[in-house]
Amino acid sequence: MHFGVVSFPGSNCEQDAVHAIRYLGHDASFVWHQERDLSKFDAILLPGGFSYGDYLRCGAVARFSPVMEEVVREAEAGKPIIGICNGFQILTEAHLLPGALIRNVGLKFLCKTVALRLENSVCKWTDAPAGTVYHLPIAHNEGNYICDPDTLKALQDNGQIVLRYCEENGEVLPNSAPNGALDNIAGICNERGNVLGMMPHPERVCDGVAGNRDGVDFFNGIVRMLEGAVL
Amino acid sequence: MAKYQIFVTAKKGIFDPAGTISKNALGNLGYEGINDVKIGKFIQMDVDDSVTVEDIEEMCEKLLANPVIEDFTIGAED
Numbered sequence: 001m002h003f004g005v006v007s008f009p010g011s012n013c014e015q016d017a018v019h020a021i022r023y024l025g026h027d028a029s030f031v032w033h034q035e036r037d038l039s040k041f042d043a044i045l046l047p048g049g050f051s052y053g054d055y056l057r058c059g060a061v062a063r064f065s066p067v068m069e070e071v072v073r074e075a076e077a078g079k080p081i082i083g084i085c086n087g088f089q090i091l092t093e094a095h096l097l098p099g100a101l102i103r104n105v106g107l108k109f110l111c112k113t114v115a116l117r118l119e120n121s122v123c124k125w126t127d128a129p130a131g132t133v134y135h136l137p138i139a140h141n142e143g144n145y146i147c148d149p150d151t152l153k154a155l156q157d158n159g160q161i162v163l164r165y166c167e168e169n170g171e172v173l174p175n176s177a178p179n180g181a182l183d184n185i186a187g188i189c190n191e192r193g194n195v196l197g198m199m200p201h202p203e204r205v206c207d208g209v210a211g212n213r214d215g216v217d218f219f220n221g222i223v224r225m226l227e228g229a230v231l
Numbered sequence: 232m233a234k235y236q237i238f239v240t241a242k243k244g245i246f247d248p249a250g251t252i253s254k255n256a257l258g259n260l261g262y263e264g265i266n267d268v269k270i271g272k273f274i275q276m277d278v279d280d281s282v283t284v285e286d287i288e289e290m291c292e293k294l295l296a297n298p299v300i301e302d303f304t305i306g307a308e309d
Contacts, residue, residue: 056294057297060294060297061294093297098299099299100297100299100300102246102300103246103248105246107248144246146245146246146299146300147299148299180246
């Protein structure tokens with residue numbers, strides 16, 4: 001199981017991602033943003049950071065880098081793609097996921113561990129039971145998810161909402177999202193379930209050094225899925 | 232040579248903290264009748280005559296603005 005971890009100029013979580021994947025016993029390689037061949041990878045990860053300085057809008061410029069053409073092609077072919085934080089922003093800019101991520105409602109960069117509830121979704125990246133509560137770190141200024149009402153309804157009806165911000169007991173309250181995200185959305189997937197975008201950082205909590213190991217499911221889940229079934 | 236001026240602002244209903252804060256601050260200064268303030272981006276482009284307004288529109292839709300959250304207007308300068 002080989003993960004390709006894309007490095008854009010300004011990415012800063014690609015080392016953590018490669019470390020986490022290798023720690024869990026899988027293969028991981030860095031992929032420079034100028035590369036065009038992703039065929040040897042079983043899954044692609046777009047890491048967090050500030051690609052291209054986040055100039056214009058977060059993810060707007062990265063979307064047009066050469067590697068993204070191939071990411072879009074592979075995503076449409078069904079290959080598992082995960083975008084974390086800035087990677088999520090890039091996936092929305094590339095229209096692989098609907099909606100957009102705008103400035104946090106409190107205008108502050110949020111850097112802390114938050115409680116998240118895994119929802120009943122079509123997402124293939126984790127096979128843990130719906131209702132599982134994770135504690136994952138967030139670190140972002142633009143994590144306030146927004147989309148139009150029709151898109152939100154489609155996300156809800158199709159089971160595309162993967163993670164919601166919640167309280168410690170797993171309850172999702174109107175203001176559980178620290179960034180103001182619509183419907184407390186922290187992560188969504190496409191209709192097919194192979195493309196996942198999430199603001200929290202599972203790669204930071206895989207080896208146990210940073211408090212817990214709640215990020216493990218997001219990597220081992222897709223590995224189990226790929227090894228056990230055809231996407 | 233042609234010069235285009237592009238204004239990019241948050242769509243109606245999309246969180247525009249800079250605009251909201253400025254509107255409130257103007258109110259605090261005693262200015263009345265200010266219904267809305269939007270703060271966005273101003274982009275100026277110098278292009279060859281071969282570049283059309285339609286090209287600029289396409290550039291806005293693809294890159295310079297995100298139609299999910301932003302509106303844009305294009306003005307030309309003679």
